[in-house]
Amino acid sequence: MPVSPAALAHAEDLADFVAASPSSYHAAAEVARRLEAVGFTRLHEEDSWPALAGGRYVVVRDGAAIAWTVPTDAAATTPAQIFGAHTDSPGFKLKPQPTTGSRGWLQAAVEVYGGPLLNSWLDRELRLAGRLALADGSVVLADTGALLRLPQLAIHLDRGVNNGLALDKQTETQPVWGLGDAAEADVLAELASSAEVPVAEIRGYDVVVADSARGAVFGKDRAFFASGRLDDLASVHAGVVALADHETPEQGPIAILAAFDHEELGSASRSGAAGPFLEDILERVYANLGADGSTRRQAYASSWCLSSDVGHSVHPNYAAKHDPVVQPVLGSGPILKLNANQRYATDAVGTASWLTWCERAGVTSQEFVSNNSVPCGSTIGPITATRLGIRTVDVGIPILSMHSARELAGVSDLYDLALVAQSFFKG
Missing domain, CATH: 3.40.630.10 (Zn peptidases)
Structure with a gap:
């Protein structure tokens, strides 16, 4: 119906x-x-x-x-x-010293928040969002929009992946957000820009990773909502x-x-x-x-x-x-x-x-x-x-x-x- x-x-x-x-x-x-x-x-x-x-x-x-x-x-x-x-x-939360990366990739250091289905976060456009505590004592909200992705390893490089995927929470859940040298980049700058504040003013943050895709109605008779x-x-x-x-x-x-x-x-x-x-x-x-x-x-x-x-x-x-x-x-x-x-x-x-x-x-x-x-x-x-x-x-x-x-x-x-x-x- x-x-x-x-x-x-x-x-x-x-x-x-x-x-x-x-x-x-x-x-x-x-x-x-x-x-x-x-x-x-x-x-x-x-x-x-x-x-x-x-x-x-x-x-x-x-x-x-x-x-x-x-x-x-x-x-x-x-x-x-x-x-x-x-x-x-459930999801991921940004760690201290969050800008990481290697081999030409920029990555964000995150830790697991709650009990997410880890594999569901793969191959999605993700956003960073949360609050920034500034040097003047104020707090502002920040939201980068689509910025990150957790790219899955190709099946050619893991022929047994369809027999069961187990992600290491430390080494295999760190999303990419750009290209370059991690020593010359700062993921906090992306958050600061979204909040229109100087990155140097950030003294603390509570920032999580969220899916950037909008919720959608679909299915027979438009019965389903995914978000x-x-x-x-x-x-x-x-x-x-x-x-x-x-x-x-x-x-x-x-x-x-x-x-x-x-x-x-x-x-x-x-x-x-x-x-x-x-x-x-x-x-x-x-x-x-x-x-x-x-x-x-x-x-x-x-x-x-x-x-x-x-x-x-x-x-x-x-x-x-x-x-x-x-x-x-x-x-x-x-x-x-x-x-x-x-x-x-x-x-x-x-x-x-x-x-x-x-x-x-x-x-x-x-x-x-x-x-x-x-x-x-x-x-x-x-x-x-x-x-x-x-x-x-x-x-x-x-x-x-x-x-x-x-x-x-x-x-x-x-x-x-x-x-x-x-x-x-x-x-």
């Missing part, structure tokens, strides 16, 4: 969002930019904050962003509806779209989007889900509503967190890797993620609530559970539940090629997730 025009428009907007978000720092900035464009006020953590009732606000901390709307009649015990996601993706960083910009984008469309009510819950960094590394950072960012924001929001520790905990007891991250669609070529019965597929709706060992935080009460939010949005849901012999990963859900004690449900969309440089999703699932997020924000 052809996907709806609204779903296709959502996918094209996601392609714009991913293109503007090659690093977590760009993603956080893009979240803020989009929300400010529809009337949200940018707040800074080092400032005192205005009265919050009836307002729409966004705060950026490094590569993370938290935004929220406060009902006009909000009180100290008003619950929160928190839609959580993450801004980072880099769908894990987890697909969820961040759904949350931004839903919160931007959420009209601040007189009564109801505080609607919150929490887009964290460093999920692919375990979330243990000042801008990760295991860090204090969300708790810091909640404490300040509720303090401005007159809450103390006790009444804030009352609010938490009635609150929900919807932790949204991608999950596995059944793969037609590797069906045995999946549960033999529970087999979600692209185009059949968002997924509810369950795990007996609490790798996901979903329980029976959360399941019932998720189905209610889906029904209200007119969306069909699928379940996801791992094959017992193939342990699943985890996400921010259990971390948020543990840190704050807020009831949490783990959900997402099914994809193929997870942790590839370019992942595959269903166009209708992307749109349906945003619809459920809108339903969720209403409480």
Whole structure:
């Protein structure tokens, strides 16, 4: 069945969002930019904050962003509806002393970030993107556009490559970016030029490698969407779209989007889900509503967190890797993620609530559970539940090629997730 025009428009907007978000720092900035464009006020953590009732606000901390709307009649015990996601993706990060090369080639020294499918990064035009810390104390974003490539060794020089490719993470994953003598070149100059700052002013940097190709809709009935960083910009984008469309009510819950960094590394950072960012924001929001520790905990007891991250669609070529019965597929709706060992935080009460939010949005849901012999990963859900004690449900969309440089999703699932997020924000 052809996907709806609204779903296709959502996918094209996601392609714009991913293109503007090659690093977590760009993603956080893009979240803020989009929300400010529809009337949200940018707040800074080092400032005192205005009265919050009836307002729409966004705060950026490094590569993370938290935004929220406060009902006009909000009180100290008003619950929160928190839609959580993450801004980072597996790939490569630029090392210190990053300009290398030999035999006439210029290369960039990178280290592996998270758990990428290394072979998927071969033979693609790649970009460098991230933040630069300057001598005057300022921070700017940089994005070189297509600059690098990891060229694969020709089959003539490795006749057994199709029997299994194993890349050495140190010696075989250093991309080329030019020709010449490494002693006379500086890859940081490319970043400085893209940010329009002098290279001599750079004192520090957090820079990653990202695919430079734009996301694309394709396939029969235009059912598929392929892009880099769908894990987890697909969820961040759904949350931004839903919160931007959420009209601040007189009564109801505080609607919150929490887009964290460093999920692919375990979330243990000042801008990760295991860090204090969300708790810091909640404490300040509720303090401005007159809450103390006790009444804030009352609010938490009635609150929900919807932790949204991608999950596995059944793969037609590797069906045995999946549960033999529970087999979600692209185009059949968002997924509810369950795990007996609490790798996901979903329980029976959360399941019932998720189905209610889906029904209200007119969306069909699928379940996801791992094959017992193939342990699943985890996400921010259990971390948020543990840190704050807020009831949490783990959900997402099914994809193929997870942790590839370019992942595959269903166009209708992307749109349906945003619809459920809108339903969720209403409480």
